[in-house]
Amino acid sequence: MKNNFQLNICCTFLALSFLGCPKTTAQISFKPYQEYVTGSRAVSLVLDDLNQDGLDDIALATGWASGGINNYKLFIYYQNPNGNLDNPLIFPYPESWYDGARSIDIGDLNHDMKKDIAIVHNDSISVFYQVSRDDFKRVGYYSGTTTDGLKISDLNHDGFDDVAVTHVGALYMNVFYQDSLAQLNKVSYPSPEGSSVQLDFFDLNHDSLNDLVYLARYGVSNGLFFYLQNAHGELNLPFSYNTGLQLINGMASGFLNQDDRKDIALVAGGNYPAELAILMKDTANFQFLPPDVLTA
Numbered sequence: 001m002k003n004n005f006q007l008n009i010c011c012t013f014l015a016l017s018f019l020g021c022p023k024t025t026a027q028i029s030f031k032p033y034q035e036y037v038t039g040s041r042a043v044s045l046v047l048d049d050l051n052q053d054g055l056d057d058i059a060l061a062t063g064w065a066s067g068g069i070n071n072y073k074l075f076i077y078y079q080n081p082n083g084n085l086d087n088p089l090i091f092p093y094p095e096s097w098y099d100g101a102r103s104i105d106i107g108d109l110n111h112d113m114k115k116d117i118a119i120v121h122n123d124s125i126s127v128f129y130q131v132s133r134d135d136f137k138r139v140g141y142y143s144g145t146t147t148d149g150l151k152i153s154d155l156n157h158d159g160f161d162d163v164a165v166t167h168v169g170a171l172y173m174n175v176f177y178q179d180s181l182a183q184l185n186k187v188s189y190p191s192p193e194g195s196s197v198q199l200d201f202f203d204l205n206h207d208s209l210n211d212l213v214y215l216a217r218y219g220v221s222n223g224l225f226f227y228l229q230n231a232h233g234e235l236n237l238p239f240s241y242n243t244g245l246q247l248i249n250g251m252a253s254g255f256l257n258q259d260d261r262k263d264i265a266l267v268a269g270g271n272y273p274a275e276l277a278i279l280m281k282d283t284a285n286f287q288f289l290p291p292d293v294l295t296a
Contacts (some may be wrong), residue, residue, distance in 0.1 A: 002049060010169055011037060011038055011039060011040060011041065011042075011065060011068065013121040014033045014034070014035055014036075015033065015034045015058075015085065021125060021152055028047070028185075028243050030198050034084070034085075035230070036077070036085060036088075038060065038062055038070055038073075038075060039062075039064045039068055039069040039070035040062035040064070040068030040069065040070040040071045040072075040178065041062055041063045041064065041068065041100070041221055042062055042063075042064065043061055043062060043063040043067050043099060043100040043102055044061045044100075044101055044102055044103055044104040045058060045059070045060045045061075045062070045104065046058075046059050046104050046105055046106055046117075046125040048106040048115060049115075050076065050106065050115050050117075050130070051078060051133050052115070053081075053160060055078075055079040055081070055084065056079060057076065057077060057078045057079050058075075058076070058077040058079075058085065059074065059075070059076050059077075059104060059106060059117045060074070060075040060076075060088075060104075061074055061075075061076070061093070061100060061101035061104050061119050062075070062100060062101075063072070063096065063100020063101070063102075063141055064095075064096075064098055064100060065233045066109065068266060070090065071095070071100075072089065072092060072093055072094070072095050072096060072100060072101075072121075073090050073092055073093070074090070074091045074092075074093055074119065074128060074136075075088040075089070075090055076088055076089040076090075076091075076136070076286075078133075086138065087132060088195065089136070091136055093121055093126050093138065094121055094122065094124075094126070094140070095121075096121040096122050097122060097146075098121075098122065098146050098147075098168065099238075100121070101119035101121050101126075102120060102121055102148065102196075103119065103120045103147075103148065103149050103150035103151075104117065104118070104119045104120075104150065105117075105118055105150055105151050105163075106118075106152065106172075107152035107153070107161035107163075108160075108161050109127050109129065109152070109163065109178060109182075109183055109184065110129055110178070110182035111160055111161075111178070112182070114130040114131075115130060115284045116128060116129045116130050116135065116136075117130075118150060118152060119150070120143075120149070120150045120165060121147065122146065123142060123143060123145055123146060123147060123221075124140050124141060124142050124143055124147065124149065125140070125141050125143055125150060125157055125163065125165055125176070126138050126139070126141075127140075127141065127149060127163075127184070128137050140233065141169070141184055141186070143165045143174050143176075143186070143198060144167060144170075144172075144174065145167045145170050146166075146167055146169075146170075146224060147165055147166070147167055147168075147171050147195035148166045148167055148195060148196065148197050148198075149164075149165070149166040149198055149199045150163065150164065150165050150166075150199070151163075151164050151199035151201060151212075152164075152200035153202065153210050154210055154253075155175055155177070155201070155212070155229060155233075155235065156177055156229070156233030157208075157209055157210070157229070158180075158233065158235055158236070160177075160178040160179070160180075160234060161178055162175055162177045162178055162184075163175070163176040163178075163184065164176075164199055164201075164212060165172065166191060166194075166197040166199065166214070168195045168219075169193055169194070169195055169219055169220075170191060170193070171190060171191055171192075171193055172188045172189065172190060172191050173188070173189050173190075173191035173214075174186050174187065174188050174189075174200035175187050175189065175235070187234075189227070189237075190237060190238065191211060191214075191238065191240075192214065192216050192220075192221030192223075192225050192238060192240075193216075193219055193220040193221045194214075194216020194217070194218065194219040194220065194221040194222060195216065195217070195218045195219040196216075196217040196218045196219075197214060197215065197216055197217070198215040198217060198250070198251050199212060199213065199214060199215075200212075200213040200215075200251060200252075200264075201213070202253055202262040204226055204228060204286040205285040205286045206261075206285070207229065207231075209229040209230075209231075210229055211227060211228045211286070212226070212227035212229075213225075213226060213251070213253070213264070214226070214227065214238060215248060215250075215266075217249045217250070221240075222247065222248065223240055223241075223243070223248060224240065224241045224243055224248060224251075224264075224266075225238040225239065225240050225241065226239055226241055226286055228240065228286065229288065237238040241286075241288075243268075243277065243279065243291055244290070244291065245266060245268040245269075245275065245277055245291065245293075246268060246269065247268055247269055247270060248266050248267070248268045249267055249268065250266065250267040251264060251265070251266055251267075252264075252265045253265070256278060256280065257280055257282070261281035262281060262286075263278060263279060263280050263281050264278075264279040264288065265277070265278055265279075265292070266278075266279065273295045273296065274295070274296045275293050275294065275295055275296065276293070276294045276296060277291035277292065277293045277294075278291060278292045278294075279291050280292070
């Protein structure tokens with residue numbers, strides 16, 4: 001299972017090991033954390049089984065830190081059978097004027113059955129194509145203006161992974177569609193004017209096609225937007241979804257009520273009071289029940 005995170009940790013990241021607990025208890029326990037020194041500021045991270053050995057691995061991108069010895073690097077940490085992380089593979093990417101590679105994701109972007117890594121930087125994306133377990137080849141693709149959010153999924157139901165890319169304060173979003181020749185072809189769509197965008201994909205209207213969920217955390221269009229995929233393999237124009245929440249600044253999705261439809265969790269509000277809101281999927285097309293809100 002793939003999980004994405006954005007980090008703001010100077011020169012280290014922490015790994016916590018989960019200890020399973022009986023379902024009858026409400027306690028979650030972790031082993032003591034393990035610290036892994038990156039030598040620069042970690043800005044984005046994703047978990048996935050990169051070498052397909054059944055164990056989740058970590059791909060992590062660093063940005064800039066004063067005196068950092070590993071500025072603008074991609075780290076790949078493979079998990080070993082003992083539950084620890086091996087020493088990382090480290091690959092450089094172009095220096096970024098905007099907070100480093102603030103988004104990262106994993107998918108098969110040349111349909112060779114190996115998992116590749118994509119990041120955003122400056123006005124482009126870089127795809128690190130997996131050649132072998134220990135070798136990744138970087139290829140850059142121009143996207144336009146300052147890139148921001150990135151997410152990989154099959155967006156035209158052809159069985160190949162595609163890459164969606166957003167841009168800071170721009171009115172367009174690009175999708176790099178992968179074709180049968182393993183080439184990435186850019187198509188632009190209108191976009192809300194937001195920044196620090198977080199993307200997610202799942203079937204919003206139960207037509208067995210991946211749709212795009214777009215969260216603009218800052219900027220003119222702060223809020224939640226949906227792009228529905230149509231039968232032609234294109235994305236329809238985005239529309240806003242009124243959650244009733246103010247200052248939404250984080251999103252995750254998952255099956256939160258044991259049905260077969262994905263739900264959305266949002267964090268919102270300012271420093272205090274903050275809110276955790278759960279949007280349960282309704283039976284109607286792309287509709288959710290009114291949010292269950294927990295105040296923090």
